[in-house]
Amino acid sequence: MSQMRHDAVFAGSLTKTWRSWWRKTEALRELTLRIPVGSAFGLLGPNGAGKTTFVKILIGAVRATAGTATVFGHEAGSLAARAMVGYVPESSLAPLHLTGTQLIDFQSSLYGMGRGERRRRTAALLEQVGMRQWADVPMRQYSRGMRQRVCIAAALAHEPRMLILDEPTDGLDPASRREILELLRRLNRQQGVTLLVNSHLLHEVEELCSEVAMLRQGRLVRTGSLAQLRTQAGYTVVLRSERADLEALFAERGIAALREAAGTLRLHVVTREELDWTLDLARAAAAQVEALSRSTHSLETIYLTETRPEEEARR
Amino acid sequence: MMLQLAAIVGDTLREAWDKKVLLGIVLSGTLAAALLQWYAETVTQRGPHTALAALAQSDPRYLDTAFVVRDVLAALAAFGMWIQIAAAVSLLMGLLASLLSAERNALLAAAPVARPVLLVGRYAGLLLVSLAGIAVMYGELWVAAGWRFGVWHWPFLAGIGLTLLAVSGTMALLLLLQSVVDSGAVAIVLTTAVCLLGVGAQQPDRVRDVTGSAWLGDAAAVLGKVLPQFSEIGKWMGAYIKAGVLLDATPLWMTGAGILVSLGLSGVVFARKEF
Numbered sequence: 001m002s003q004m005r006h007d008a009v010f011a012g013s014l015t016k017t018w019r020s021w022w023r024k025t026e027a028l029r030e031l032t033l034r035i036p037v038g039s040a041f042g043l044l045g046p047n048g049a050g051k052t053t054f055v056k057i058l059i060g061a062v063r064a065t066a067g068t069a070t071v072f073g074h075e076a077g078s079l080a081a082r083a084m085v086g087y088v089p090e091s092s093l094a095p096l097h098l099t100g101t102q103l104i105d106f107q108s109s110l111y112g113m114g115r116g117e118r119r120r121r122t123a124a125l126l127e128q129v130g131m132r133q134w135a136d137v138p139m140r141q142y143s144r145g146m147r148q149r150v151c152i153a154a155a156l157a158h159e160p161r162m163l164i165l166d167e168p169t170d171g172l173d174p175a176s177r178r179e180i181l182e183l184l185r186r187l188n189r190q191q192g193v194t195l196l197v198n199s200h201l202l203h204e205v206e207e208l209c210s211e212v213a214m215l216r217q218g219r220l221v222r223t224g225s226l227a228q229l230r231t232q233a234g235y236t237v238v239l240r241s242e243r244a245d246l247e248a249l250f251a252e253r254g255i256a257a258l259r260e261a262a263g264t265l266r267l268h269v270v271t272r273e274e275l276d277w278t279l280d281l282a283r284a285a286a287a288q289v290e291a292l293s294r295s296t297h298s299l300e301t302i303y304l305t306e307t308r309p310e311e312e313a314r315r
Numbered sequence: 316m317m318l319q320l321a322a323i324v325g326d327t328l329r330e331a332w333d334k335k336v337l338l339g340i341v342l343s344g345t346l347a348a349a350l351l352q353w354y355a356e357t358v359t360q361r362g363p364h365t366a367l368a369a370l371a372q373s374d375p376r377y378l379d380t381a382f383v384v385r386d387v388l389a390a391l392a393a394f395g396m397w398i399q400i401a402a403a404v405s406l407l408m409g410l411l412a413s414l415l416s417a418e419r420n421a422l423l424a425a426a427p428v429a430r431p432v433l434l435v436g437r438y439a440g441l442l443l444v445s446l447a448g449i450a451v452m453y454g455e456l457w458v459a460a461g462w463r464f465g466v467w468h469w470p471f472l473a474g475i476g477l478t479l480l481a482v483s484g485t486m487a488l489l490l491l492l493q494s495v496v497d498s499g500a501v502a503i504v505l506t507t508a509v510c511l512l513g514v515g516a517q518q519p520d521r522v523r524d525v526t527g528s529a530w531l532g533d534a535a536a537v538l539g540k541v542l543p544q545f546s547e548i549g550k551w552m553g554a555y556i557k558a559g560v561l562l563d564a565t566p567l568w569m570t571g572a573g574i575l576v577s578l579g580l581s582g583v584v585f586a587r588k589e590f
Contacts, residue, residue, distance in 0.1 A: 056589075059425040061421040061425070062590065079429075082424075082425060082426060083427045089418070089422055097330055097334070109321070109322030109325075110423070112318055114318075
């Protein structure tokens with residue numbers, strides 16, 4: 001329990017099974033995870049990995065089938081837990097009929113703030129996200145980046161201790177993306193707001209987060225600080241071959257391969273044994289070894305290795 | 316909690332305004348008022364074989380303008396109630412489905428708002444939207460009758476409250492079915508079916524005559540007590556507007572109880588829902 005007090009989020013053996021008349025789907029399987037207070041935490045995984053289900057359990061939209069989840073020591077989904085969290089959905093879900101002022105005012109009302117406080121807070125938040133001059137314009141006239149900034153401001157209305165963000169920069173142009181990431185970094189570093197970023201955009205997580213967790217088919221497959229993950233040993237092999245099916249050949253054996261340019265393939269393997277049979281396979285396929293080095297992992301290679309489908313990983 | 320409730324009602328009204336549903340409801344109220352006036356005038360006043368001429372032959376009170384206006388207004392009020400029920404279901408269903416969509420609810424579920432408050436807020440907002448159409452229709456009919464015949468018959472305005480009661484019953488049923496089946500189309504069909512069944516069940520003797528089955532007649536009698544009693548509300552309203560007579564208020568109380576039960580069940584279903 002005392003440990004849970006130091007966690008923004010604690011999930012213990014969290015399981016969620018979706019049941020319909022004819023099908024049972026396990027969205028989360030015994031997920032155990034800690035998110036420290038004040039961290040910027042990235043939740044990674046391919047579609048269907050269980051990221052959204054996990055987030056929805058935290059905000060109280062979905063109930064866990066088994067296990068526990070707490071938010072700052074309060075049961076996830078309870079009124080006390082929800083009062084400490086601000087949720088920023090994808091920008092496409094923003095209520096476009098409202099103006100920026102109306103959205104923040106509405107959100108503040110849901111947290112029980114009085115009129116005077118709402119007015120003061122709305123002005124301050126719009127200023128903070130650089131949207132003051134657009135305050136009374138309907139959100140349907142905003143760009144996606146502007147909508148996202150206003151949604152973040154609305155989620156901050158009640159001064160939450162944690163922000164949960166769903167794909168915060170998905171679909172944004174580079175300038176808007178930079179602004180949003182900068183805003184989130186400021187919130188995390190200057191105001192101590194814990195961030196939980198649910199994303200499949202690796203560069204976004206890499207730029208913003210200090211810790212990550214990777215989910216695959218509802219299970220936690222890797223968690224830790226980015227620095228830790230990157231320094232874990234591995235090997236990078238660069239092959240040159242004109243064979244178009246080479247990538248699939250390695251994928252069949254569970255080796256993550258990235259096509260970099262025509263004829264060049266970058267592979268990442270973790271163990272010495274994997275390296276040996278990767279090289280054997282390359283020779284058998286008449287591919288040339290362009291480079292071989294011990295590597296620190298990029299998040300991308302870790303992601304590709306850890307989130308490959310189970311049946312591939314078993315091969 | 317009241318602040319949260321007010322915020323959700325306000326959000327519902329704002330969306331109804333933005334999606335032009337409010338405008339649609341007000342226009343439908345105006346259109347209904349115009350149609351009812353045209354109907355009343357055609358049926359009661361034009362030509363030697365009108366209903367009014369026929370009635371005046373057997374009942375001299377039909378020569379008195381004030382009596383005729385009260386009689387016509389009573390008929391229009393009951394007819395108007397059904398128009399408003401149909402308008403509320405058809406015009407508000409899309410809005411209700413949008414307001415209760417999973418994405419929308421997931422966003423609101425993140426705030427510390429009790430789910431029943433969310434549901435009641437949406438319901439109250441939709442009723443206010445309906446009220447706009449109802450008030451416009453009854454108001455226009457009342458003004459038209461007063462302007463034209465100099466008969467400012469105040470009891471007619473009670474139709475606003477009674478029609479709102481009937482619409483509230485329909486919307487509560489719609490809300491319950493929408494919460495259970497998660498489909499606007501299915502919810503509309505089922506609501507319509509229940510309302511029609513309710514009308515049929517109010518006449519168990521006719522059911523017995525038509526089907527020749529005593530058992531079905533008895534079943535209709537039982538169902539008639541629990542299903543929406545809108546036709547009875549119509550009769551109640553007609554008697555009050557026409558003659559100031561207060562009939563047995565059981566249909567009104569039963570409708571109120573039905574609304575509470577439907578809302579309670581919706582609240583239970585909604586509280587257990589996952590978005």
